[in-house]
Every structure is written in C-alpha cells, then in structure tokens.
Amino acid sequence: ISGSGSTLLGYIGIDTIIEQMRKKTMKTGFDFNIMVVGHSGLGKSTLVNTLFKSQVSRKSAGWARDDKIPKTVDIKAVSHVLEEGGVKMKLTVVDTPGFGDQINNDNCWEPISKYINEQYEKFLKEEVNITRKKRIPDTRVHCCLYFISPTGHSLRQLDVEFMKRLSHSVNIIPVIAKADTMTIEERQDFKQRVRKELEMGGIEFYPQKEFDEDMEDKSDNDKIREAMPFAVVGSDKEYQVNGKRVLGRKTAWGIVEVENPNHCEFAQLRDFLIRSHLQDLKEVTHNIHYETYRAKRLNENGGLHPISSNDTQESNL
C-alpha cells in the first residue's frame, strides 16, 4: 500500500495492526451459529459433529433420540465452547426436528423463518437501546445447512419451497446428504440437475453472486459455486485404512472415507465453511441480511423506539 506520490522512508509498522486484531480476536473469541435443516434421518447431527470434530449436535447433548416425530417443527439450540490454537469459538447448533417429516408439510418452514427473524429482532432491540451492551450477544443464524435427500432424480418440492423463501433472510448452503448412496457418475448427474433447478427457481445460495466484492472474490467464489452443492458423508467412527486411522463408514464392500476427496466432498465443505468463509458468513449475515431486516423494521410502524434494558421484550412478527 503506498500513498500517491509519497514514498515511505523506513518502516512504520502499520501492518502490525493485523497482528493486533488477531490477538484481540483470540482473547475475545467469537460466536458462530449454524442451523441444520432437512427431514429426519439425513445425517444432520452426524455431519455437524464431523465438521467440528466434537459432539456438538443436539443428539449428543443428552437429549434422547426422539422416538416420536414432533407434530410441528421444533427449534432446538445447543451451544458449546470449542478451542483451537488459542482461539475460542462459541458454537451454537440449531436443529429443526420435524421439518418435512409429516404427511402434510405445508408451511413447515414458518417456525424456522420465525426463529431467524426473532434473532434479528433481539439484536436490533439491543442495538437500538440507550445503554447498549459492549458486545451484543449474537444469536443470529450465520449459516443454514440445507440437507438434500440423495434421490438421484432432482430436488423435492419442499426443498424448492424452503430455499426460495429463506434464501433472502439467511445464508443457505445446500448439501447433498448421505452421498455414499450414489456412484460418482450418479452424483455428477444429480448435482447438475439440482443446480439447474436452483437456478430456475431463482434461489441464491451462499456465496451469493451479488455480494462478491472484487474480482478475486468472484473468481474464488465462482469455483465454489460450480462445485456446490457438496455431496457429503459424515461419521464419528474411525477405522484403519492403509496404516492410518480415518473417519469412515464400514460396509461389506469397503470403507467410505469421509475426508478422502475421491470418496466424497466433505473435506471441500469443511474447508469452505470453516477454514475460508467462516468470517465472511458472519459478515454477510450482519451487513446484508440483518440490515435488510432492520431497514424493513424501521420503515414499518414509524420505527422502533430506543428502550432501556428494563423493558420486557416483545417481538411482534
């Protein structure tokens, strides 16, 4: 970075700000909220556990494996604090049992939409307060993993309905669940068909084209968009393969290795979600989805009045 005309005579040390920010982030830690949506049995809990290499899902939190499918969609959030390399992350996994499991699934997306908006509302109320907390607790959903059933044919109607309605209020990342149901060829065909249907339905999944900031972003994100939705397999069991211990699924005809890019695209999803775009997911949620919600709220009913933190919360949505 150089100013127009002037040359820096000697080293000032502006670049150390990055190091200072990094140290600060490590000390304060950060929040990340991920929601999983899909009908029961698609391996949502297992995948989340595999992604974060810990027992972080609702099922591992001691809630018994529900014997009955709930009559309406439940929203269940479980939080854990994970630490890696000195960085602390408070991970909240929001599960949605009951979605798509009934005979009549009309409007089963409404409880989910309501939850997402409630988190925006909570944040907005804090922001608008006279005396604001130093760090507003962030319960907003940063990322919604939508699990597509690997039928091999195309998207189901419910998939299209859900993603159409929610892609404008939250970052949706569609994934193809239980990818070990399909051969590589079937998987490619399926992906192509799914991508076409997403396009035809006008569904903008994350990373959305319109939010690419510069050419570099665009080219990176184009590559990712072309490879999505990622076909994944999850597992919390380890097996010995070629002298190494790997996470996998053991069948009578071989071991499916979760982190082997020749077997499935879990590693790609993990790298994308956690190692490169984690911060961006939060930023898009804050700068775009939340701002959209805020603008809408402030425009209706003459806006929100700043309240003191003594008032009870009411969210009329």
Next chain:
Amino acid sequence: MTSNIRYKSRIPVKTEENAEEKQYVGFATLPNQVHRKSVKKGFDFTLMVAGESGMGKSTLVNSLFLTDLYKDRKLLNAEERINQTVEIIKHTVDIEEKGVKLKLTIVDTPGFGDAVNNNECWKPITDYIDQQFEQYFRDESGLNRKNIQDNRVHCCLYFIPPFGHGLRPVDVEFMKALHEKVNIIPLIAKADCLTPNEIKKLKDRIREEIDKFGIKVYQFPECDSDEDEEFKQLDKELKECTPFAVIGSNTVVEARGQRVRGRLYPWGIVEVENQSHCDFVKLRNMLIRSHMHDLKDVTCDVHYENYRAQCIQEMTSKLAQDNRMESPIPILPLSTPDVETEKLIKMKDEELKRMQEMLNKMQQQMHDKDQ
C-alpha cells in the same frame, strides 16, 4: 422299472408286488397334469410398486425381471411436479423361460409422497385396487366367464427410505390404508448406504413399529411339518430377514473376476446378487421362485373375498332400504347359494347383536340416571 414311469410320478411306486400294481390307480399324477395345462395356458402376475421418487423402484423391477421397462421414461424436475397428482401407470411385459410364459404387469405409482402436502396421497392407489376388484366381481358374476381378465393386484412392494429411523407417518398411513386390500411387502430401499449394523437396527425398528401400529403385511405361510430340516431352516431365516434390504442395478461391473450386476463406488463394488451385500436374492427367490403362487392365492382367497363380502353386504342393505326386487348386478352368483345365504344371515345376526348391545347400554344409562 415298470411302465408307471410314463406318468413321471413323484410318489415312489412299489413295483415289486403285482398286487400293489393292481391297486395303483394313477391319479397321483394329477399335479403333473395340472402343471402341464398351466404351462400351456401361461401365468399372469400383477405387481405394484409404491414409494416416493428416487427410491430405486424402477431399477429394482428391472433387476428382478431382467428387463428394461423404463427405457423411455422422462424424469420431471421439481417445478414440473408442483401440481402433479399421484398417477397409476401400467407396464406389461411377456416373459418366457424354459417354456413357461408369464404375463407380468407392473403397476407404477409416480407422484406418491412427493408433494409438500401428501394428505391421502394413497387414495388413487386404493381406488385403483378397488376398481380391479370390482371389475373382477362383475366379470365373475356375469354370464360369459370364459375369458375373464384378472387385473387384480397380487402384491405391492412398498419402498421405505433407508435414511430414516424407522417408519414415517406417511409409511404407516399408506400401509394401513392398503393392508386389507393387497399383499404388502415392505422393503428397505437403496440399502447400500447403510452399514450392516444400521440395517439390523432399522429392520428391528420397522418390525417393531409394524407390530405396534397393527399393520398386516404379507406373512409367509408356515412350512409343512413334513418338509426337511434344511428347508425349514431357510424358511426361518427368510422370515427373520424381513423387511428385505434391497439394492438394484441395471449395470454390469467386474467383481472378483466375474461380470455381475452391481454398483461401482470408489471404495468398493456392491454386488446385487451377493447375499452378504443385500437381500435382493432373498426377495427374488421369495417373490418369484417360491411364493408367487401363494401371493395370488391370498389375493383371491382373502383380499378379494373381503371386498366381495363387503360389496354384497352393502348391496343387500341398500336393497333392504330401497325395497326393490331387481338389482343392477346379479348378486347371487351361480356358485353354491347356501354359502351365500348363510353369510348374509350371519351378517344380519351380527347387526342384530350390535343393536341389542346398544339398546342394553342405553337402558343401563337411563337406569343409572334415574338412581
């Protein structure tokens, strides 16, 4: 060896004594004569497949019967399927093997369970089955019964997704709507995405839920007590293996030096006909090689008869109401009238009994009120 060998009788004939020979009549060959006549006439079998799209139904049917019934099928995408209702599509194919002809009809049910709102999505299916029964009933009661076409559904393969933790509400409702109209054989579809442990857990869970919800799936008949131990053992294994976890494939792959039907994954090859990989062979043997005839029998003797009895009951009660002498369909069939009137009398008796019980109850209630 005597000249009795001509009849190819399976019953050992004592040929040593002339006295025995004189007593041997020869009707023991009847099964063989029936066999020969049937071979000439050919068999028919109607199989229905039901389950949501993408469960591998078409692939399994093709694998079972070694055909390609779905060559020209066009798969619809999600937008196109938005207003689609459940359809009933029939494919018929004539198969001949070792001189035996089979007219196989596959009844497909595209659209089942695919919509957002699947309320009563099984209604077109139950209507179809009832229509076939009704048509057969009319034909059977008619005057010219030479060429009755039997389109009744002999068996329904129901595909349960392997992704769940057991039966879903739509599975339970579907099977309950159909279990008294057709032989239901539940299958676990696309079983190659499950580990052996997961398959076992799922099967146990499904069997438990079938019991819990009172679903009457097709039961294999008990072995005759004089069958040999090996057969009995096989039969027992078959029964404990339900619901069958199946895989289908239309492609041939190379495995262990042989060309077999299978699916090629980066981590291994699944062989459709390998019993340690899935239950396809068990299903095929049961469906085609040992129980095809029993499935037809149960359809005729149980499901159809239930339908018929119900039909007659409705018609007689309607007659009683209308008090008309004539009826559009000759309800008294040409077969044994005694059985029919006996059935009617029995039904009337039961109705009377129920009314009597209701009266008693009402009297009791009034009596309690008075006190």
